[in-house]
Amino acid sequence: MSIPTYDAIVIGAGSVGLPSAMFMAEKGLKVLCIDQYASPGQGCNKAAIGGIRATHSSPAKIRLCLDSLQIFSSWKETHGFDLEWKRGGYLFVAYGKEQEKSLKELLAIQKAAGLSIEWHGRDELLNIAPALRPDGLLGGTFSPDDGSACPMLSACAFYEHGVSLGLTCRFNERAERVVVRHGSVTGVQTGRGNYATRLVVNAAGGQTKEVAQETALAVSVQPDCHEAGITEPVQPFLAPMVVDIRSMPGSKNCYFHQHTNGQVIFCITPDPPVWGSDRRETSGFLPMTARRMLDIMPRLASIRVRRTWRGMYPMTPDGSPIVGRSSAIQGYLFAGGMCGQGFMLGPGVGSLVARLAAGSLKNGDEEILAELSPGREFGKAEELK
């Protein structure tokens, strides 16, 4: 029996793997996508809270997310599948001088990159988000073109569209080994079969490092775990994603938004980080997060929390993703280390991966790849990751 052969095999059917596989299929490649879970997006895609912004400070991330925004915002029109996209903007609030200073410093970089973002004073901010606590509010930055979508629906949509283009997905199947001969990828072995290919995309999210080590490739991606929650749906009262960057005991920041269906989704960044892949619920998350949220939006006191969950942020030392070809192994491509932004970066990264696989890089891609290269020097972390 001959071994099934593919132009490319993507490991991971999540936020990055699915759009990568889908866009490669769109380019006419014969693609296989393998995932250890039972269906699309069951790893950490569904743990994402859905925010999508281009207002980063790293040029590569800005460009990738601008592409993502384009894809998310036009998907319904193009493909007829509602991703629950909402252009609500991102609002970074300052309740202290320190935050005002950081946000304003960053603003200069973001404006220089041509992003639509402005500093607004207290009253203007209260027009954008009337539920904010007015006293102590100094102002903040608002980027109206950013927004949110539903990660789970997006995964379903990218999966279905990919399949309609000939993509094959195999679920409940774990990539055990990437087979390398004479320095080149020749295939992938899973617990259930062998598949031949000359191109492997490691889009394994939190497991990027585990998958990479099958080929003895050194890659510095370490997952840390974040907990998130969602409330009951209520009538719309909050348009933007609100981000509070104050450091408080136990957390570095806190952010939340109201989804199109009325549910409020929220998250914090634990401080110190909780390294590892433990996704079990903890008793500390809700009291800490609730207190933070009510501090900036007292009106949230009566909204009822429905569910909480935990997901992994695949972290890199400098807080930027790792996207590009491995210099050590021919045919090995990284699309990982999204540092908790896999959902918003996914479509942008996916289309870049497809261009890279098809040899059809566009203007500016080389700069992105240089910045996110797996072989780069990992230096200082990006601000406001």
Add this chain to the structure above:
Amino acid sequence: MTDFRIKKHPILPVPQDEPSISFSWQGRPMKARMGETVASALFANGVRIFGRHHKDGAPMGIFCANGQCAQCTVIADNRSVKSCMVPVHEGMSIWPLDAKAALPEYSPQLLFHAIETLDTECLICGGGPAGLSAAVELGKAGVTMTLVDDKPVLGGKLILQTHKFFGSIEACHAGTRGMDIAKALEQEARSYPNVRLWTASQVLAVFSDRKAGILREDRYFLIRPQILLVATGAREKSLVFKGNSLPGVYGAGAFQTLVNRDLIRPSENLFVVGGGNVGLIAAYHALQAGIKVKGLCEALPECGGYKVHKDKLARMGVPIYTSHTAVSANGEKEVESITIAALDKQWNIVPGTEKTFACDTVLVAVGLDPVDEFYHKAKEFGLPVFSAGDAEEIAEASAAMFTGRIRGKEIAKMLGRAVGEVPPEWHKTADILKSRPGAVTVEEIPGDEKGVFPVFHCSQEIPCNPCSSICPRSCIVIQGGDLMGLPAFNHANCTACGQCVAVCPGLAITLVDYRKAQELNSALVSIPYEFPGSTVKAGSTVTVLDTMGNVLGNVAVHSVRSSTTASKVLIVKVRAPFEIAKKIAGIRIQEPWVAEPLEEKIIRIDDDEIVCRCERVTAGQVRALIRKGVRDMNHLKAQTRAGMGSCGGKTCRNLIRRIFSEERIPPAEVTDFTKRPLFMEVPLGAFAGVYGGKGPAKEETQPRRVSALEGGV
């Protein structure tokens, strides 16, 4: 205004005063009783559509009446609340939840208290028969423990059980009514100072750091137990049929809550789907509350519940349709009728067999599922955990009390108390109490026609022996040596005291007296009767029936007296011709015309077989995705939102699994929902320490040291 409260009841005490609390519904003034839930107050005032679903505008009403779902949500004083859990208070302004609730404006001056973590040796989730029995054992053993229950009154489902218990008197208070057992257990548990009982307190989650999150009357606590006992009981299964989410279709347990706890008469005409004990008993409770029961259908060829329960119902005049299923609940805004049909051996509906009954309420009583989420979480997180009662295995409450006792002792032993081993016979008794009903034998009618003796209309082995225990002359023996045997009369000197007649939980014993046969030219037959005394008077004529409900004839009532030993049972003595005297098993309550189907059959067209009630997902949607290849329930969830609603997949999970099985997908190919907290929706403010939505009088940054450790409620 029409008042839908129960005015007289054969078992329950009915308050005579007028409801005194004033509240309003959509601006209309209404009256409620003190302590009554919003849902019951609305039902009492004839309101049973509580809102409309935000997705499709479907009318919503009560479903579980147990705080588990969110179908009964209303807006009370600007906040969306589960009406079945929140007590109504003076001046409350209640509005339907139409579409999504608006988030109320809030004072920016919130005050916070710190979230306390309390240590306890044993935490018991659930204060029903199992939890309370365990608490008694732990109390005796001197274990410091906390029992948490979500209702204001302890006892769990015991307090809805107005019928007498099966089992044995010494193991589980057999022959006593559930509601009285609850009081006795609570009283005993309260007598131990080391037992802390928290009512109106909801366990929200068991966390990986082995703490349980608990909301006690709007205040959030963490409890860190050494051992957890999950005695959370069961939840009602549901069924997929057209119109199954119309207001008026709800669980039998919900019905018993309204009727037996809150003394509401939520229905005039009722139909019951499911012939297990829950359905059979609910139908009986309906009759006792003066509600007409149009019938009961059961998909299997025989009812799964105790035969004595089924017989009792048949005798009262309720037709039982076995091998029949519910095809549709019909009506536009609420239930107006039900259509049932016969099933063939492959469980397909036999066309042409449909029958439609006019009714306003359809009770779904198709079995129970253990509420075992916390058990599995604790197991996963390495917190030592036990389960007891229905949370462990669905069985009768008598078994729950007994397994609760066993767990209590086991836990005390594990905590190092010198309580000794669990006696081996306890395990045996627990197994017997959990037994499914056994084989049905032919009822034996004694040959005697002289003297006085009991006749047992009891021909199925069930774990039950109060008749034998109560007889002062030891005239009744249980055959075969354990609880499961059938009773037999040993011809010793029966004094006609009638205690066996009064105590039998199945109302399956009559006493036939020939001692005045010559003088009266008939036998006197004593029949147990649990309906209001006003419905049967000496000198009046009643229709008597045999065990199965066949009419034997009309006879005169000789006398009516209250039982001296069993509370609230009347002993009706009738004068019966010799040829029927020993066959008489009961008195007809409901006239046959009541239960007749409509001439016209109603076939519902709407595609509204709802699987996920929270998100209004239909069986058709689920089936289509399964046929498209979906095998992961989480994938199904992502596309349809089934299981993503307020209740977190408590009801739809099993319905979806059933559709997978109907589609012949092997269970091994199906991936289950991922289970995440919370168990219940709770205001964000509670987690932040905003007590009661208002906050403490002043900011508390430090936990109060003993605060919640005060014993009792």
